[in-house]
Amino acid sequence: MNDLPPSAPRSPLGAALLQGSVAIDYGLRTALATAISAASATTISEVVTRRDGRRLRWYAQLAGCDREAIFKAPPPVAVRTRPGRGPGVADGRVELLDFDTPYVALNPMLRDAYARHANNAVAYAQHWRHPSGPRPTLVVVHGFGASPAWFNVAFFGLRDVFCAGWDVLMYKLPFHGSRRGDLTPINGIELFAHGMAHFTEAMLHAVYDLRVFLAHLESQGVPRIGLTGLSLGGYVTALAAAVDGRLDFVAPNSAVIDLPLVLRSWFPANHALGALRAAGGLSAETFAEAIRITSPLSYPPLVPRERRLVVAGLGDRLAPPEQSLLLWEHWGRPRIEWFPGSHVVHIGRARYRDALHELMLATDPASATARSGRRVA
Numbered sequence: 001m002n003d004l005p006p007s008a009p010r011s012p013l014g015a016a017l018l019q020g021s022v023a024i025d026y027g028l029r030t031a032l033a034t035a036i037s038a039a040s041a042t043t044i045s046e047v048v049t050r051r052d053g054r055r056l057r058w059y060a061q062l063a064g065c066d067r068e069a070i071f072k073a074p075p076p077v078a079v080r081t082r083p084g085r086g087p088g089v090a091d092g093r094v095e096l097l098d099f100d101t102p103y104v105a106l107n108p109m110l111r112d113a114y115a116r117h118a119n120n121a122v123a124y125a126q127h128w129r130h131p132s133g134p135r136p137t138l139v140v141v142h143g144f145g146a147s148p149a150w151f152n153v154a155f156f157g158l159r160d161v162f163c164a165g166w167d168v169l170m171y172k173l174p175f176h177g178s179r180r181g182d183l184t185p186i187n188g189i190e191l192f193a194h195g196m197a198h199f200t201e202a203m204l205h206a207v208y209d210l211r212v213f214l215a216h217l218e219s220q221g222v223p224r225i226g227l228t229g230l231s232l233g234g235y236v237t238a239l240a241a242a243v244d245g246r247l248d249f250v251a252p253n254s255a256v257i258d259l260p261l262v263l264r265s266w267f268p269a270n271h272a273l274g275a276l277r278a279a280g281g282l283s284a285e286t287f288a289e290a291i292r293i294t295s296p297l298s299y300p301p302l303v304p305r306e307r308r309l310v311v312a313g314l315g316d317r318l319a320p321p322e323q324s325l326l327l328w329e330h331w332g333r334p335r336i337e338w339f340p341g342s343h344v345v346h347i348g349r350a351r352y353r354d355a356l357h358e359l360m361l362a363t364d365p366a367s368a369t370a371r372s373g374r375r376v377a
Contacts, residue, residue, distance in 0.1 A: 055109050055197035060289035067299045071243045074208055075102060079216045087128045087168075089159050095127040097169075097216070103208045105201050113194070114201055120179045120190075123209040128158070128168040134221040136248075137167040138360065139213070141229030141236050143254075145188040147176040155230065155346075157353055166360060169217065171210055173236065174202045196291065203294040206236050207243055214246050224248040226360060231319060231343065232256060234311075238296035238327055241303045249307040249359040253352070254316055254343050257296060257323045260288045297330050308334040309359060311352045318343035 062070060077099050084094035101123045105114040115121070126149055129135070138161050142152050149170055153159065158168050172179060175190040184190055191199050217225055226249045229237035234255025241250040256262050292298050301308065308331050312324030321338075328336050337355045341347035 051109075052195035052197050055107055055195070056200070056290040057286060058107050058109060059197065059200055059291075059293050060286045062293050063289045063298075065293070067243055070106070070293055071204065071207055072106070074212050074215070076215070077102060077212045079212070081127075084126060087153070087159060087162055089162050091131055092162055093129055093131065095129060097125040097127050097213065098122055099212060101205070101209050101212070103205050106204055107197065107201060110197060110201055114198065117175070117181065117190070119181060120174050120205075122179065123212065124172040124178055125213050126170045128162055130162075130165070130167060133167060134217075134223065135165060135167040136224040136226070136360070137169055137217055137222050139169045139171060139210075139217075139225060139227045141171050141210070141227070141233030142173065142176070143229070143231030143233050144191070145176070145186065146230065146233075147172055147187060152230075156228065160353075161357075161360075164357065164360065167222070169213060171213055173233065174205050174209070196287070200291060200294055203236070203239070207240055210236065210240055211244055214244060218246060226250070226356075228253060228356065230254055234319075235259075235296065238301075239294065239299075241301045241308065242296055242299035243302070245302040247303050247307075249309065250301075250303050251309040251311060251356050251359065252324075252327065253311040254313055254319050254346075255310075255324060255327065256319045257327045259291055259295070260284075262319065262323065296327060301331055305332050305334050307359065309352075309355055310334065310336040311339070311355075312336065313339055313341045313343060313346065315340070315342040 079097050079099045081095045081097055084096040087094060099122070101121055105111040138158075140152055140156055140158065146152070146155075152170055158170075162168055173188070175181075175184075176188045180187060181190060184193075191202050214225060225247055227237050227240060227247050228251040229235075230253045234252035235257065237250055237252040238255055238257065241247060310324050310328045310331070312319075312321050314321060316323075324336065328334065335355065337352040339346055339348045339352055341349075
């Protein structure tokens, strides 16, 4: 891991901005870790009966299986559409998409419990379209707790993407927004509130529902589909790159890649989760094996190397730079764009936005033909 560029900006102002953004990250990391610890405490009955440990051991036994056995391809699904509010740019219109997900938990010990989350059984996306479509489409996956459309529009500069001629689809992860429980106080916290086996299942579900939306775009004649995501959305983006061959390019941004490694540095969640794991009779090695079946590092990518872009922050303390380097190495060292900011404050994001636009503008007929022949892994 000696491939990090110089981490300190050369100007005093740049250094001050970087250190300030790092301080914000530490505060947010502690708050999130505390929330995860509190959510994990609600699973104490699962731990005392060692039920979550048994569920995780079931996943650990799948380590080394091929991706087709882990990531079941969804059947044809009818996606409902209805008009939404426009994106605020000329000639743009919005469709609100949803469908009843046919997803069934992979782990038989979790199927009944996972199916009880009724709100999560409907998948959602917001689709910006040009009237002269179908157009190439950028699919965006939000981060943990960051599902509001207005935030992602601003963060990813989606109006600029739309004005550049691309359509946009914003995908909502499981247990976020309309998919969260009616009484859930924190957006997305249900990912961790029912044990780590439940989290593993939710990541499988996230990729499954995303593939339904990719199939919907393909059925409408969309010629190219790019995918980007932030933080946990970057994790799902990198994972989708190893599962679905329809993607033209992928650009995970500030992605968490090795979750067990990250959680070991998140105080107080590291102590809370470690205590719960030990109480459940689960070794650290078995826990890591169970989580690894949904890790992007466990599968080779299907997207060509020249169509992969890794974006990472030098001051990131929620998904430290080493996380992006793990993916960069696994992906064969494709283009990587560093910005002098943190997980929350992206200083100088224009540079990596330009890199993303280069992928959008690039056309490779031979590559497109190859992709059309391997639409789904």
